[in-house]
Amino acid sequence: MTTFSSSAVMDSPLASRRRWYTILRWTARLWRWEGKEPVLLFGLLLLAWQAGTALFTPAANSLFPSPLRTAAALWDSLPELWTGTYFSFLILLPGYLAAVVTGVVTGLVTATTGWLRRAFFPFARVAAPIPPTVYIPYAIAILPTFRLSAIFVVFIGAFWPIFQNAAAGALAVEGKYRDNARVLGLSHFEYLWKIVFPASLPHIFSGMAVGLAFSFILLTVAELFGANAGLGRFVQYYADFADYPRMLAGILYTGLVTFLSMSLLEQIRKRALFWMR
Amino acid sequence: MSTTVLAIDAVSFSYNGVVVLDDIHMGVREGEFLCLLGPSGAGKSTLLRLLAGLERPSSGEIRWKEQPITGPGLDRGVVFQDYSLFPWLSVVENVALAVGKANPTLSGRQRRAQARKYLNLVGLADAIGKYPLELSGGMRQRGAIARVLALGSPILLMDEPFGALDTLNRARLQDLLLEVWQSVTPRKTIIFVTHDIDEALYLGDQVAVLGASPGHLIASLHVPFERPRARRGLVVSQTFHQLREEIAETLSVDTLERLTD
Numbered sequence: 327m328t329t330f331s332s333s334a335v336m337d338s339p340l341a342s343r344r345r346w347y348t349i350l351r352w353t354a355r356l357w358r359w360e361g362k363e364p365v366l367l368f369g370l371l372l373l374a375w376q377a378g379t380a381l382f383t384p385a386a387n388s389l390f391p392s393p394l395r396t397a398a399a400l401w402d403s404l405p406e407l408w409t410g411t412y413f414s415f416l417i418l419l420p421g422y423l424a425a426v427v428t429g430v431v432t433g434l435v436t437a438t439t440g441w442l443r444r445a446f447f448p449f450a451r452v453a454a455p456i457p458p459t460v461y462i463p464y465a466i467a468i469l470p471t472f473r474l475s476a477i478f479v480v481f482i483g484a485f486w487p488i489f490q491n492a493a494a495g496a497l498a499v500e501g502k503y504r505d506n507a508r509v510l511g512l513s514h515f516e517y518l519w520k521i522v523f524p525a526s527l528p529h530i531f532s533g534m535a536v537g538l539a540f541s542f543i544l545l546t547v548a549e550l551f552g553a554n555a556g557l558g559r560f561v562q563y564y565a566d567f568a569d570y571p572r573m574l575a576g577i578l579y580t581g582l583v584t585f586l587s588m589s590l591l592e593q594i595r596k597r598a599l600f601w602m603r
Numbered sequence: 604m605s606t607t608v609l610a611i612d613a614v615s616f617s618y619n620g621v622v623v624l625d626d627i628h629m630g631v632r633e634g635e636f637l638c639l640l641g642p643s644g645a646g647k648s649t650l651l652r653l654l655a656g657l658e659r660p661s662s663g664e665i666r667w668k669e670q671p672i673t674g675p676g677l678d679r680g681v682v683f684q685d686y687s688l689f690p691w692l693s694v695v696e697n698v699a700l701a702v703g704k705a706n707p708t709l710s711g712r713q714r715r716a717q718a719r720k721y722l723n724l725v726g727l728a729d730a731i732g733k734y735p736l737e738l739s740g741g742m743r744q745r746g747a748i749a750r751v752l753a754l755g756s757p758i759l760l761m762d763e764p765f766g767a768l769d770t771l772n773r774a775r776l777q778d779l780l781l782e783v784w785q786s787v788t789p790r791k792t793i794i795f796v797t798h799d800i801d802e803a804l805y806l807g808d809q810v811a812v813l814g815a816s817p818g819h820l821i822a823s824l825h826v827p828f829e830r831p832r833a834r835r836g837l838v839v840s841q842t843f844h845q846l847r848e849e850i851a852e853t854l855s856v857d858t859l860e861r862l863t864d
Contacts, residue, residue, distance in 0.1 A: 502686045505657055508674075509681040510754070511704050520700070524691040601691045601734050 391571040399571035400579060406560065407579050413555040414545055414583075417473060421480030422541045429485045429537070430530055433492025434522055438514075447493075454490060458483035458540070459547055466551060476548040483544040484537035491533025495526025528602070531595040538591055542584045557583065608633045608792060609654070609758065614663035616649055622817035623649050627663070629811060629820065634790030638797055638807035642854065646818025647796045651762050654794060655681050667758070677704060680756035682764045687747035688735045694746045695731045698722060701753040721749040725779060741772035748780065761795045765802070774834065777806060785830060800850050804843060805834065812850055814857040821857050824849070 372393055379392040391399070400407075436442045461482055465475035499522055507521045546558030553559040557580045564572040609631035616624040624646040631637050639647040652658045653665060656675040665672045667679075680701075681687075688697045698718035703709065709717065722731055725745040735743055744764055751759055765773040784791060797803050803810045804826055812822045826846070828837060837843050 502683065503689065505652075505681075506683070506687060506689065508657060509655055509679070510701060511675065511677050520692075521689065524689070527691075601736055603736065 388568075388570050391574055395571045396574045396578070399569075400575035403560075403572055403575055403579075407557070407576065410555055410557050410560045410576075411583060413553070413559075414549070414557045417476045417548070417556070418480055418541055418545050421477040421545075422484050422538060424477075425481045425484035425488055425537055425541075426534060429488030429533065430492045430523075433489040433530075433533075434496045434518055434526060436489075437493040437496035438518060438522060450486070450489065450493075454486040458486075458544055462548055462551055472552045476545065476553070479548050480541045480544050483540040487536040487540060488530070488533040491529045491536070492526055495529025496522050498529065499525045527598055531591075531599070535588065535591060535595075538587060539584075542580075542587070546580065606633060607631065608668055609794075610664075610666045611650075611654075612664045612666065614650075614653065614660045614665060616646070616653060616658065617661045618649075624653075624660075625817040625819045627818075627820050629823070631792060631794065631809075633792055636784065636793045636795065636806060636808045638795045638803035638810045639813060640797055640800065640803040640810050640850065641813030641818070642798060642815050642858070644815040644818070645813035646815075647798075647813050648762050649818065650813075651681075651760050651794065651796050654758075655679055655760050677754060678756050679758045679760055680751035680754040682744070682747045682751050682759065682761040684763045685740065685743065685767050687750060688743060690735045693732050693734050694727060694738070694749075695719060695722065697735075697746060698750045698753050701750045705753060705755040718749075718753060721753045722746070724752065724783065725749045739772075740768050741776060744768065744776055745779070748776075748783070752783065757789075757791055759791050759793045761793065763796050763798070766797070766799075773802070777802065778834070781806065781831070800847050801838070803850075804828075804846055805832065805837060810850070812853055814854065814861065816861055822850075822853050 376393050379390050382390075388395070436446050458479060462475070462479050465478045466472065469475040469478060503521055503525055507517045512520065545556075546561070549556040549558030550562050557576065561573055561576040561580065564570075564576060607630040611627050611629040611631075614624060614627045615622065627650065639650060641647045649658065653660055654672070656672050656679070659673070672679075688694070689700075692700065695715055695718045698721055699711075699714040702714040702717040702721075706714075706717070719728075719731060722728060725748050727742060727745050727749060730738060730742055730746075735746070738746065747764065751761075765776050768776065784793060795803075795806060797806075807826050810824050810826060811820060812824070813819065814821045824846070827842065828840075
């Protein structure tokens with residue numbers, strides 16, 4: 327009697343779904359997929375790409391090159407991509423680092439100084455939302471070299487998010503730290519350097535991450551205008567020649583460089599914020 | 604023999620239209636250990652912030668050696684409940700920061716050496732390079748005591764410094780504080796905020812009892828126990844119990860009066 331009723335329950339739709347779920351889960355565990363879902367997804371996407379190009383495009387049409395052809399193009403272009411990376415970083419690094427230094431310093435100082443805050447915050451609210459790409463033609467016109475103008479554009483793009491986040495961080499310094507600094511009799515400079523700066527670091531790093539992503543966008547856009555080497559230039563150049571395997575290789579490679587740069591910044595952030603919970 | 608060095612003269616404090624402290628009069632003698640005792644809402648932490656110079660009285664005046672207190676100063680060191688140390692500095696760097704403020708001429712190396720000395724004194728020799736995050740609440744407060752000692756102030760203002768600690772650690776730190784205080788000449792003047800009657804009686808020479816809404820001074824009583832005090836003998840003594848009952852009675856009568864008003 328009992329056996330009968332329980333098997334009836336087991337055969338209900340819900341129970342059978344649960345059983346399937348259990349089987350799936352066990353299979354996944356057997357193949358040790360858990361925790362490797364990104365790898366799995368990546369593999370599936372590659373497969374879909376390969377299948378898609380094999381099924382839907384004739385071999386002569388290279389507008390949708392297969393993964394294998396793209397990989398071959400990537401391998402062939404590695405030296406060129408490597409020099410491209412070098413020239414791109416000659417623009418990216420000076421612009422971005424200048425933005426980090428000036429953005430953090432001016433953000434912290436402005437936020438902690440009453441009259442500067444009153445004078446500059448309204449100005450920042452107006453100036454910051456201007457899309458930095460619109461500066462590119464003018465920067466190229468007024469600055470003597472292409473590299474300088476590209477550096478300037480990267481700088482402007484990265485500066486505002488860093489400035490705004492540093493200022494927000496300085497404004498968010500908790501009252502307890504301010505009280506502590508005051509009873510210790512810290513000077514304004516000591517307060518900025520030893521209290522406000524470290525206390526704002528979580529905000530500063532968010533700004534630096536946004537700023538870095540902006541820098542890559544602006545770098546590649548700027549390179550479309552007038553560079554003779556670089557990652558954005560590489561993609562544009564082979565697109566002009568309809569060499570889509572190489573163009574696609576350039577896109578993937580740029581994605582990888584961006585990803586690695588963001589990961590590096592994340593590692594630095596973890597190191598710098600070790601004192602946080 | 605000892606004279607009043609710190610005078611709280613008709614001090615009131617309002618915040619956003621709410622009266623927090625109402626007409627406080629108090630005098631503190633040099634080298635005295637004064638406990639500010641009261642329930643939450645009695646404004647004892649506010650009074651300490653006024654003494655520290657972190658806030659200004661709405662009316663009245665606080666004077667240290669006849670000089671009105673207008674802001675924070677190195678003559679008054681402060682220990683907060685649980686956040687005296689900066690989490691991004693190691694324990695020794697935290698204390699060295701205070702050493703540097705007290706003796707600006709010292710080099711970085713000398714500051715750290717001094718800081719180590721104070722950390723030894725509070726039993727934190729093994730935790731010198733650690734960060735506040737890695738320390739227990741008790742160790743953090745030891746660090747805070749080391750820092751305030753490093754500042755070399757003649758007045759120590761302590762805002763429920765042991766309030767967040769477990770009973771055992773609290774007792775240990777009370778003993779440490781008394782030990783350090785008694786070993787230094789001239790004695791530092793300590794103003795210690797607590798809501799724990801036993802703590803006030805064990806530590807203080809004088810207990811100022813504050814009542815709530817608005818904060819006002821109910822009573823000020825002298826604690827007659829000789830120093831050094833033995834915790835065990837003290838808590839079983841008749842006088843201790845009498846004083847304790849007296850304070851509890853005063854506080855509950857005051858609360859009732861405020862309620863019926």
